[in-house]
Amino acid sequence: MPQTIIRLTVSDVRFPTSLEQHGSDAMHTDPDYSVAYVVIETDQGMQGYGLTFTVGRGTEIVVCAVEALSALVVGKSLEEIVSDFRGFYRLLTSDGQMRWIGPEKGVIQLATAAVLNAVWDLWARSEGKPLWKLLVDMDPRKLISCIDFRYITDALTEQEALDILVKAQTGKEQRVDQMLKEGYPAYTTSCAWLGYSDQLLKQLCTDALNDGWTKFKVKVGADLEDDIRRCSLIRQMIGPHNTLMIDANQRWDVGEAITWVTRLAEYKPLWIEEPTSPDDILGHAAISKALAPLGIGVATGEQCHNRVMFKQFLQASALQFVQIDSCRLGSVNENLAVLLMAHKFKVPVCPHAGGVGLCELVQHLILFDYISVSASLDNRMCEFVDHLHEHFRSPVVIQNAHYMPPKDPGYSCEMLEESVQTHQYPQGQVWKKLQGQ
Amino acid sequence: MPQTIIRLTVSDVRFPTSLEQHGSDAMHTDPDYSVAYVVIETDQGMQGYGLTFTVGRGTEIVVCAVEALSALVVGKSLEEIVSDFRGFYRLLTSDGQMRWIGPEKGVIQLATAAVLNAVWDLWARSEGKPLWKLLVDMDPRKLISCIDFRYITDALTEQEALDILVKAQTGKEQRVDQMLKEGYPAYTTSCAWLGYSDQLLKQLCTDALNDGWTKFKVKVGADLEDDIRRCSLIRQMIGPHNTLMIDANQRWDVGEAITWVTRLAEYKPLWIEEPTSPDDILGHAAISKALAPLGIGVATGEQCHNRVMFKQFLQASALQFVQIDSCRLGSVNENLAVLLMAHKFKVPVCPHAGGVGLCELVQHLILFDYISVSASLDNRMCEFVDHLHEHFRSPVVIQNAHYMPPKDPGYSCEMLEESVQTHQYPQGQVWKKLQGQ
Numbered sequence: 100m101p102q103t104i105i106r107l108t109v110s111d112v113r114f115p116t117s118l119e120q121h122g123s124d125a126m127h128t129d130p131d132y133s134v135a136y137v138v139i140e141t142d143q144g145m146q147g148y149g150l151t152f153t154v155g156r157g158t159e160i161v162v163c164a165v166e167a168l169s170a171l172v173v174g175k176s177l178e179e180i181v182s183d184f185r186g187f188y189r190l191l192t193s194d195g196q197m198r199w200i201g202p203e204k205g206v207i208q209l210a211t212a213a214v215l216n217a218v219w220d221l222w223a224r225s226e227g228k229p230l231w232k233l234l235v236d237m238d239p240r241k242l243i244s245c246i247d248f249r250y251i252t253d254a255l256t257e258q259e260a261l262d263i264l265v266k267a268q269t270g271k272e273q274r275v276d277q278m279l280k281e282g283y284p285a286y287t288t289s290c291a292w293l294g295y296s297d298q299l300l301k302q303l304c305t306d307a308l309n310d311g312w313t314k315f316k317v318k319v320g321a322d323l324e325d326d327i328r329r330c331s332l333i334r335q336m337i338g339p340h341n342t343l344m345i346d347a348n349q350r351w352d353v354g355e356a357i358t359w360v361t362r363l364a365e366y367k368p369l370w371i372e373e374p375t376s377p378d379d380i381l382g383h384a385a386i387s388k389a390l391a392p393l394g395i396g397v398a399t400g401e402q403c404h405n406r407v408m409f410k411q412f413l414q415a416s417a418l419q420f421v422q423i424d425s426c427r428l429g430s431v432n433e434n435l436a437v438l439l440m441a442h443k444f445k446v447p448v449c450p451h452a453g454g455v456g457l458c459e460l461v462q463h464l465i466l467f468d469y470i471s472v473s474a475s476l477d478n479r480m481c482e483f484v485d486h487l488h489e490h491f492r493s494p495v496v497i498q499n500a501h502y503m504p505p506k507d508p509g510y511s512c513e514m515l516e517e518s519v520q521t522h523q524y525p526q527g528q529v530w531k532k533l534q535g536q
Numbered sequence: 537m538p539q540t541i542i543r544l545t546v547s548d549v550r551f552p553t554s555l556e557q558h559g560s561d562a563m564h565t566d567p568d569y570s571v572a573y574v575v576i577e578t579d580q581g582m583q584g585y586g587l588t589f590t591v592g593r594g595t596e597i598v599v600c601a602v603e604a605l606s607a608l609v610v611g612k613s614l615e616e617i618v619s620d621f622r623g624f625y626r627l628l629t630s631d632g633q634m635r636w637i638g639p640e641k642g643v644i645q646l647a648t649a650a651v652l653n654a655v656w657d658l659w660a661r662s663e664g665k666p667l668w669k670l671l672v673d674m675d676p677r678k679l680i681s682c683i684d685f686r687y688i689t690d691a692l693t694e695q696e697a698l699d700i701l702v703k704a705q706t707g708k709e710q711r712v713d714q715m716l717k718e719g720y721p722a723y724t725t726s727c728a729w730l731g732y733s734d735q736l737l738k739q740l741c742t743d744a745l746n747d748g749w750t751k752f753k754v755k756v757g758a759d760l761e762d763d764i765r766r767c768s769l770i771r772q773m774i775g776p777h778n779t780l781m782i783d784a785n786q787r788w789d790v791g792e793a794i795t796w797v798t799r800l801a802e803y804k805p806l807w808i809e810e811p812t813s814p815d816d817i818l819g820h821a822a823i824s825k826a827l828a829p830l831g832i833g834v835a836t837g838e839q840c841h842n843r844v845m846f847k848q849f850l851q852a853s854a855l856q857f858v859q860i861d862s863c864r865l866g867s868v869n870e871n872l873a874v875l876l877m878a879h880k881f882k883v884p885v886c887p888h889a890g891g892v893g894l895c896e897l898v899q900h901l902i903l904f905d906y907i908s909v910s911a912s913l914d915n916r917m918c919e920f921v922d923h924l925h926e927h928f929r930s931p932v933v934i935q936n937a938h939y940m941p942p943k944d945p946g947y948s949c950e951m952l953e954e955s956v957q958t959h960q961y962p963q964g965q966v967w968k969k970l971q972g973q
Contacts, residue, residue: 127635131633160637164597195567199594200590205641205644207594207643209637250790250819251789352686354689380817382687411818
């Protein structure tokens with residue numbers, strides 16, 4: 100029986116993480132991890148939950164954008180949407196008036212992600228499956244019908260995408276079993292935020308090693324001498340065989356990136372993440388070329404705003420690790436396009452996570468990537484940050500530094516009602532208290 | 537005596553242009569030309585006016601973003617801002633929390649443009665000069681200090697930018713006199729919007745030829761047979777020696793663009809504008825390369841969201857005409873960077889205009905480009921659309937298809953109070969009437 104979406108509500112939910120420098124980096128020195136949180140309801144009493152991640156001020160703008168998109172969603176049935184999901188995606192991203200303020204970038208794309216994440220959550224719940232399983236079980240032609248190929252056919256045609264998915268049907272069931280048993284490999288960013296003291300970094304690193312972590316990411320880019328000290332410290336802590344990655348969060352110009360990272364090469368980082376502007380495809384290509392002889396790759400994507408940008412990063416050999424984000428791109432639909440392009444260009448996908456809910460969401464996508472697209476774990480791992488999971492109904496399960504596949508139906512977006520209530524900005528109790536009210 | 541900005545107000549002002557298909561193109565079929573309109577006031581009773589252009593729905597999101605930026609502006613003195621304009625620019629574009637929802641793109645960048653346009657208007661008024669003259673009279677070092685060079689130093693260093701400006705000091709006074717006498721060459725887009733009938737197109741074309749216009753732009757991209765008919769018709773109307781340009785407003789994929797434009801080559805367009813996604817630098821480069829043998833250039837820029845994107849379009853030889861926009865980029869500050877890069881890469885600048893107020897604003901920038909940067913009119917012209925000028929205090933003056941330099945102090949952004957009142961959305965009289973209230 101078709102069910103119609105009759106209501107969409109959106110909330111501005113913020114966590115005061117800046118108080119303890121959690122999440123601090125060279126460009127975001129005082130983030131308050133936040134979400135624009137969307138709930139859709141159907142006439143049959145089902146809910147879908149979606150969100151997009153933000154870092155504090157400006158969340159109200161994304162909320163405003165979600166409200167603007169709401170009119171395109173409310174009144175539609177789930178069946179109508181998923182029977183032509185490509186068309187529905189384009190309805191949201193190519194509205195003849197609203198596309199001017201994007202198109203497919205910034206605030207309006209973040210809002211699109213929040214809304215469509217809720218639709219995917221609803222779809223997975225209505226099928227009684229976790230999202231990754233909904234995707235893994237879906238017919239390749241149906242998957243393809245969710246993707247808007249506009250502007251990417253010069254890199255990937257529908258037929259090529261279909262061929263990739265059909266080919267990966269082989270061995271799928273074994274990979275499902277493997278994931279259910281072992282989980283998907285993860286790395287941790289929790290040990291070395293820029294605002295943490297050396298003392299705290301050491302303590303967190305020791306704890307992480309004891310918990311079985313083998314791959315570690317350090318924030319760099321504010322001060323070179325500081326970075327040398329911190330990279331040296333963490334390399335000593337983790338030893339020569341564990342993996343180190345460094346992340347500059349867009350701090351440098353192109354030439355500066357090359358010089359700076361060359362100075363850190365002796366600590367053997369696997370990648371330098373976001374060395375410069377997230378828009379600078381040709382700059383990343385120049386950096387990739389310069390660092391290749393040092394054995395250092397370039398990773399980027401958490402602020403890469405759409406499939407057209409990822410297409411070019413791949414065409415230009417501008418990255419060696421694709422970092423998809425579940426809330427920056429236009430939800431599952433656009434991420435499917437990027438996973439398939441990355442496979443065609445033979446570049447591993449290592450998702451961005453952390454924030455609020457990004458780990459909960461993106462684990463579904465990377466499980467699908469392994470099971471139904473890449474069939475490989477070489478040079479692949481998913482970011483993990485140990486924050487704010489307690490606010491979710493179905494938080495991630497990490498075992499021995501691996502993401503264990505979610506079992507609850509949906510996209511793992513649902514937050515605890517109390518968490519949403521107390522953290523609403525500015526009227527929630529947490530914020531009233533901080534403002535001395 | 538320093539003056540402090542004590543108030544910022546912003547309004548959602550919309551014109552129901554979709555009723556008559558003014559402004560219709562292949563991707564924006566029903567635009568209601570609109571602005572987020574900003575007024576700043578100082579403690580000495582001066583005002584500055586700024587705006588950014590939108591096409592209807594979603595303007596309220598940009599208004600919300602302007603309100604979020606307001607806290608960074610109110611309380612600052614004009615003197616404090618212009619003594620370190622680069623720093624102030626970065627304060628707005630790199631706020632540690634708000635940059636996440638950009639950075640420097642989409643809604644937040646449009647809002648930045650509106651706010652900074654008002655600051656530049658205030659500055660020019662306080663000096664008693666039209667903005668173009670403020671820029672032309674400004675010391676090159678001071679001009680440079682307004683530009684954020686972050687992420688573009690691999691294409692243009694501060695020293696190179698300074699050298700360009702110093703070199704162009706020669707002959708500056710003659711060029712000022714020439715502009716005051718002859719004006720800056722323009723082309724018209726008013727004759728051939730996609731929604732216009734052949735009958736209307738013919739009539740408007742005849743009128744325009746009688747008024748001295750020699751350069752015409754036609755919207756294409758929805759239907760090839762239609763385009764052939766319309767291009768043939770307009771080429772017949774204007775004859776072989778006048779200039780024709782075509783504009784697809786992002787309708788095609790890369791391969792499709794090449795095929796389609798090749799079919800229109802016999803009508804000898806000077807350029808194809810926005811053949812594909814505004815984000816697709818490498819795609820535009822491929823199209824440029826394919827169309828060069830046909831003598832057709834590629835023009836783009838009205839939805840190019842920042843200097844990092846323009847840098848790459850230039851580096852990749854992906855465009856042959858740079859179309860700056862006064863309200864998409866971060867105001868005068870970022871446009872200065874693009875004008876200087878275009879000069880270095882020897883690519884002519886032909887601004888995007890039309891909409892609401894875009895002609896009023898961008899004429900200042902292109903006058904500055906000719907007088908103080910390029911010193912050339914080769915292959916250069918500024919778009920003109922004959923709509924909605926009557927709502928401005930100092931509307932553009934067109935004589936013999938040339939923009940005559942504005943004489944009133946400021947950036948020509950001020951709208952008539954009555955126009956703002958009656959077109960406010962949704963509470964203005966015009967909208968109440970349309971909604972049958």
